Amino acid sequence: MAPNTPKLLDEDGYELWLRYALIEDTVLRTQYENALQAITFNVTSPTQQAAMDELMRGMTGLLTGRPIATSSVIHDGTLLVGTPQSEPAIAALELHDALETLGDEGYALLSQSIAGKRCTIITANSDIGLLYGSFALLRHLQTHRSLHNLHVLSAPQMRLRMLNHWDNLDGTIERGYAGFSLWDWHKLPHYIDPRYCDYARAMASIGLNAASLTNVNANALVLTKAYIAKAAALADAFRPYGIRIYLTARFSAPLEIGHLDTADPLDPNVAHWWQQTAAMIYEAIPDFGGFVVKANSEGQPGPHDYGCTHADGANMLADALAPYGGTVIWRAFVYDADVTEDRHKQANNQLVPLDGAFRDNVLLQVKNGAIDFQPREPFHPLFGRMPQTPLVLEVQLTQEYLGFATHLAYLAPLFKETLDADTYCQGPGSTVAKIVSGELDGHPHSGIAAVSNIGNDRNWCGHPFAAANWYGFGRLAWDPALTSDGIAEEWIRMTFSNELQIVDEILAMMLPSREAVVNYMTPLGLHHIMARDHHYGPGPWVDMGRADWTALYYHQADADGIGFDRTSSGSNAISQYFPSYAAMVSSVETCPETLLLWFHHVSWDHVMASGRSLWEELCFAYDEGVGMVRQMQARWTALEGLIDSARYEHIKALLRIQLDEACWWRDACLLYFQSISGRPFPAQIEQPGGTLADYMAITHYYVPGIPERRF
Amino acid sequence: MAPNTPKLLDEDGYELWLRYALIEDTVLRTQYENALQAITFNVTSPTQQAAMDELMRGMTGLLTGRPIATSSVIHDGTLLVGTPQSEPAIAALELHDALETLGDEGYALLSQSIAGKRCTIITANSDIGLLYGSFALLRHLQTHRSLHNLHVLSAPQMRLRMLNHWDNLDGTIERGYAGFSLWDWHKLPHYIDPRYCDYARAMASIGLNAASLTNVNANALVLTKAYIAKAAALADAFRPYGIRIYLTARFSAPLEIGHLDTADPLDPNVAHWWQQTAAMIYEAIPDFGGFVVKANSEGQPGPHDYGCTHADGANMLADALAPYGGTVIWRAFVYDADVTEDRHKQANNQLVPLDGAFRDNVLLQVKNGAIDFQPREPFHPLFGRMPQTPLVLEVQLTQEYLGFATHLAYLAPLFKETLDADTYCQGPGSTVAKIVSGELDGHPHSGIAAVSNIGNDRNWCGHPFAAANWYGFGRLAWDPALTSDGIAEEWIRMTFSNELQIVDEILAMMLPSREAVVNYMTPLGLHHIMARDHHYGPGPWVDMGRADWTALYYHQADADGIGFDRTSSGSNAISQYFPSYAAMVSSVETCPETLLLWFHHVSWDHVMASGRSLWEELCFAYDEGVGMVRQMQARWTALEGLIDSARYEHIKALLRIQLDEACWWRDACLLYFQSISGRPFPAQIEQPGGTLADYMAITHYYVPGIPERRF
Numbered sequence A, B: 001m002a003p004n005t006p007k008l009l010d011e012d013g014y015e016l017w018l019r020y021a022l023i024e025d026t027v028l029r030t031q032y033e034n035a036l037q038a039i040t041f042n043v044t045s046p047t048q049q050a051a052m053d054e055l056m057r058g059m060t061g062l063l064t065g066r067p068i069a070t071s072s073v074i075h076d077g078t079l080l081v082g083t084p085q086s087e088p089a090i091a092a093l094e095l096h097d098a099l100e101t102l103g104d105e106g107y108a109l110l111s112q113s114i115a116g117k118r119c120t121i122i123t124a125n126s127d128i129g130l131l132y133g134s135f136a137l138l139r140h141l142q143t144h145r146s147l148h149n150l151h152v153l154s155a156p157q158m159r160l161r162m163l164n165h166w167d168n169l170d171g172t173i174e175r176g177y178a179g180f181s182l183w184d185w186h187k188l189p190h191y192i193d194p195r196y197c198d199y200a201r202a203m204a205s206i207g208l209n210a211a212s213l214t215n216v217n218a219n220a221l222v223l224t225k226a227y228i229a230k231a232a233a234l235a236d237a238f239r240p241y242g243i244r245i246y247l248t249a250r251f252s253a254p255l256e257i258g259h260l261d262t263a264d265p266l267d268p269n270v271a272h273w274w275q276q277t278a279a280m281i282y283e284a285i286p287d288f289g290g291f292v293v294k295a296n297s298e299g300q301p302g303p304h305d306y307g308c309t310h311a312d313g314a315n316m317l318a319d320a321l322a323p324y325g326g327t328v329i330w331r332a333f334v335y336d337a338d339v340t341e342d343r344h345k346q347a348n349n350q351l352v353p354l355d356g357a358f359r360d361n362v363l364l365q366v367k368n369g370a371i372d373f374q375p376r377e378p379f380h381p382l383f384g385r386m387p388q389t390p391l392v393l394e395v396q397l398t399q400e401y402l403g404f405a406t407h408l409a410y411l412a413p414l415f416k417e418t419l420d421a422d423t424y425c426q427g428p429g430s431t432v433a434k435i436v437s438g439e440l441d442g443h444p445h446s447g448i449a450a451v452s453n454i455g456n457d458r459n460w461c462g463h464p465f466a467a468a469n470w471y472g473f474g475r476l477a478w479d480p481a482l483t484s485d486g487i488a489e490e491w492i493r494m495t496f497s498n499e500l501q502i503v504d505e506i507l508a509m510m511l512p513s514r515e516a517v518v519n520y521m522t523p524l525g526l527h528h529i530m531a532r533d534h535h536y537g538p539g540p541w542v543d544m545g546r547a548d549w550t551a552l553y554y555h556q557a558d559a560d561g562i563g564f565d566r567t568s569s570g571s572n573a574i575s576q577y578f579p580s581y582a583a584m585v586s587s588v589e590t591c592p593e594t595l596l597l598w599f600h601h602v603s604w605d606h607v608m609a610s611g612r613s614l615w616e617e618l619c620f621a622y623d624e625g626v627g628m629v630r631q632m633q634a635r636w637t638a639l640e641g642l643i644d645s646a647r648y649e650h651i652k653a654l655l656r657i658q659l660d661e662a663c664w665w666r667d668a669c670l671l672y673f674q675s676i677s678g679r680p681f682p683a684q685i686e687q688p689g690g691t692l693a694d695y696m697a698i699t700h701y702y703v704p705g706i707p708e709r710r711f
Helices: A026-035 A046-062 A096-100 A127-142 A194-205 A225-241 A268-284 A310-324 A343-354 A412-419 A432-436 A464-478 A484-495 A500-510 A513-521 A579-586 A593-599 A614-637 A645-677 A692-697 B026-035 B046-062 B096-100 B127-142 B194-205 B225-241 B268-284 B310-324 B343-354 B412-419 B432-436 B464-478 B484-495 B500-510 B513-521 B579-586 B593-599 B614-637 B645-677 B692-697
Strands: A038-040 A078-081 A107-114 A117-123 A151-154 A160-164 A210-212 A244-248 A290-293 A327-331 A362-367 A391-396 A447-451 B038-040 B078-081 B107-114 B117-123 B151-154 B160-164 B210-212 B244-248 B290-293 B327-331 B362-367 B391-396 B447-451
Touching: A038 A046, A046 A078, A046 A127, A046 A194, A046 A225, A078 A127, A096 A107, A107 A127, A117 A127, A127 A151, A127 A194, A127 A484, A160 A391, A160 A464, A194 A225, A194 A464, A225 A244, A225 A268, A268 A310, A290 A310, A310 A327, A310 A343, A310 A362, A362 A447, A391 A412, A391 A432, A412 A432, A412 A464, A412 A484, A412 A513, A447 A464, A464 A484, A464 A645, A484 A500, A500 A614, A513 A614, A513 A645, A579 A593, A614 A645, A645 A692, B038 B046, B046 B078, B046 B127, B046 B194, B046 B225, B078 B127, B096 B107, B107 B127, B117 B127, B127 B151, B127 B194, B127 B484, B160 B327, B160 B391, B160 B464, B194 B225, B194 B464, B225 B244, B225 B268, B268 B310, B290 B310, B310 B327, B310 B343, B310 B362, B362 B447, B391 B412, B391 B432, B412 B432, B412 B464, B412 B484, B412 B513, B447 B464, B464 B484, B464 B645, B484 B500, B500 B614, B513 B614, B513 B645, B579 B593, B614 B645, B645 B692
Parallel strands: A038 A078, A078 A117, A160 A210, A160 A447, A210 A244, A244 A290, A290 A327, A327 A362, A362 A391, A391 A447, B038 B078, B078 B117, B160 B210, B160 B447, B210 B244, B244 B290, B290 B327, B327 B362, B362 B391, B391 B447
Antiparallel strands: A107 A117, A107 A151, B107 B117, B107 B151
16 A cells, blocks of 8 residues: 655644644754753643643644653753742742733743753743743744744733624624624533633633623623523633633613613612622622623613713613622714714714713723724724723724625734824824823723624634734734734744745735725725625615715715815814824825825815826726735735645635625726716726626625624 | 654544544454555546545545555455446446446445456446445445455435425524534635535435525525525535535515516416526526425415415426426425314325326425424324325434434434334335335335434534434435444444444444433323424423414313324324224224324323323333433443543533433423323422423523524
């Protein structure tokens, strides 16, 4: 018989960036193996056990053989892991200065000689720090970095680093495009799917420490005893990995499951009901994180229903959680159906007056922009306007408005754009990152949250590249100063290969990918022109229902021009920004062209920096978006044979879908806008196929990402 | 560093019975390796390629090394694969007699010497026969059977061997408990999930050759061009594996998507619309199987809406499919909401008069029993009553009424019970198997169908043991003469281990498991006493909505006794059976006690064969059911350490759920029936806990298995 021959094994993406594939560079591997011949790690807790298991799993995969476990340092080339409390050999090193910088979640990776033996040390002030440090060391190996003279001290910039799952109790996921919910409520609490553990590993590997399990369009049932027992089983599974769970609290729960006749936050019976509910939860989940609340937004119930303010509502819940150390995360995505004011302004109008009125354990969670996770938005004008309130930045990983899970769109550049945005609230350099990290206003609470893009698809996020957004979010939540390309490079090396050709090609696909989506969907500051309800595909003609759910409201295209005037001649939303930023964007001349139509209604004939008219520029931008997808396809095709065939074919098929849909967006939008502008398409661009009527007639049913069914 | 040590690797069940784990018995493995040193298989079609790939995959896993591929037999110990058409060496053997028995799907496995070289031969008249034969040979190796003097000739008894997926276009599965739909309609036709191929492999490995992709509560949208393109992509993926696809046809589709104002089957415009739809489908899917239709049943539209018969409706569709060789599979599960007649009788009442009125390409699909997939039902009285019409037997793999996917219930004994049931329609021996195989009435069409239990759970069927039902169904569809224990043993050996202790323990768990469910849910012929709508848990008190959707209608419990009188003093449903069977079941004395309350209303004090009263027997039966689950638990626990820990823990957790729910069923039902019988519980049984009111107050929301949402 013939021997079994090796080949590039098909991968399904389940392992994410934790593949731990054997390092094929034998020189490098030998260096690692010499440095890691033994491991000394006296495990004293479940979190330490998780760290030990991960180190052994990682090293067993990356290296040939596995380290010998020893109870003290006796080998040259030892990995020594522990806190000063758990490991005398580390206590003896007297690392006070280093440890002081690490806080209660940071870690240190150090090269140091102990009794003449070369050691690599992972230390921290806490067990979770050791786990984070273990993942950091493995990442070091996975990305082929040197273990020589290691001196890494790392601590997170944000305390709360959270995923918000919009998972429904019926297993669907609102705006989820990677299958259905991971949480198998029917079999919980008894059956603990091993995938829960792998989820927690992935979370911890990038430093995320919180998960809100349920949809912000909340279902009160999750606060009943049966569901709390199920949630507690998940909390138990996640606890060793440092992940605290949160639940979404439906404001009307006292009515729906509490047998009360009001949910008025000032009613003592209501407050009492929430106190009892909190007590019940904390009995089952002692480290329960708290409630995430969407109230008085898009039809959800809230304190306004009783003539109360957001602060009244949030504080009532905060008081129920305070005895246990829990927090309320109150979403700032609030707007009223019966208010005609520019939606852009409503959050500031409602919330800025409440600055200082919230309890200490209330955090206000603010979307990156004022509308709704569009491909590009300017930063939200709340940032900097509520110095007495800790603000949590909310971004969206799930690509509700960026092509679902079939479009490659690397979003770290989008997150960075917001984090690095300068609000000028305390002068230049008052970035969003400094506000949400608490640095600027000295808040003990700080945080960043992302709407999850995870489902039960085998590869977690649907598109193999969508995992890079989960990864990138976690890395930026830990350290907002990291760069988009640095993060992408790490992810590529861990996900695909350390081969330079592969790294370079994929990097060149990822970095401009979000800009490609902006171009073929909403260039030059356009926004909210997608199909209604399911948001699948273009819908610049959408004109049904309330004004601020239409496309016409947002693009304001007419015979003269296009764009939403948010200057003083229009809604004056610009006035909510601090003067330095407001001045820049309020002038058509100084406003970045990427945001031009966000803030201004501009003539079709306005001359752009390129010398083209706005109309031409719009056409070129849409066409450029399509061209950028073609470039991604060409780069990917060049990698055939260098990537395992399962992932290669998967991504190839998705790029085909992305190209089809990019053309759909371009052609539908340009034909529609042409019907208003009355101007010809530039000859240089690919001429749209089909007719506007064809595009407007397209109807899709059963688009993924559906809301829960209610009883 | 220490060497990597082997351990019992965790398995997730994805590989099903096609694990191909290395044979650890070195003596046996060496025998196999000697017999299979080379392979001669001149591949000439995609189906042959699938066979070759599977053989190489299987042998590479089971054996060390892989066979050398040679273009002719030159090695002693060669596996020779081909049809007489594709392989001259096989043509030269002149196997006419053997091949004649195989038909167009059967296969032969033969040991034969060719030019002095020992050969193992897989041959058939068709490529698909070669694929089936390849899986059969691998099964032979997987179950450690000898390759010595092989002489296996095998051909399927049924032509149509089908799964009915009740998958909705929104990704949910009606009555599905193993996650959500495998079919990713959103990404089809472009992205072909590799899982589609693994599904087809599993289907072909047990000889299944047809799949109806969509819910019988059909959605007309699947007949639109966009969805047909998606279905065609699935058909393309399945074609090499011999699987033809079917779609469910919503009878009112001409109204809903055809812009007609009627769906009257006698209206020429309606017939024309269906002809055009068929033409469109066959253009995309040249080997499209046909339509599965649920009409005038449970509120679905159908020909009765226009004063027409089932034959009118079915024939109109059959005429549209006939030019392409397609068939209509018309479900016999029909009953009208406004008819007060015992639901048991309605199918016969409506359909028997139509025998002979259906076109040749119409098959009537009849559930195993007359009510609805209960844990035990007598065979359906239609079997034998429609000799001019080919009948397809329909069974349910998904455990709608048998504990969803958290109860271990091996269903081959249930399927066998029906297949072996003697209808006496042409005298003794007129079994259901002979009717549906077409043998009794000489039909060219024959078939068996099962409602799928497959979803996107990693292990396909939710409960690791539920895969045995998929497996068992396929094996029985091929050969109804196989035994339940023989099939179970094959499945255990392929799924877990060939170790005798393991095989014996698991066999002892599986074989009585369906009887355990009967006992703790519906013993002695009870039926349809589950919770309403979602069918999760007991509901003997259910008394809402139409009579034949309540439990009270079916159990008829009163102060005197319990059971549905279907004798001449009652509904006289018994009269629909042939006299020999009718006579047996119509007397309380000769009616099997397992069906007593199905056919009779019996006094609580009736003396059973055991000498106990009916009331006592009922109590003992429920308690025995719980006891049987405890025995399964004990057997499983004895296997700790012999099964990989992932599957061990998974099944252990599910048995815990099963025990809880068995107690729930027993206690709720016994407390309820006691409230009517007024009799005490025998002291020997475990006394029910809680109160009847407690059980009646239990409400579950978001139970899996939900219907599609409609627009």
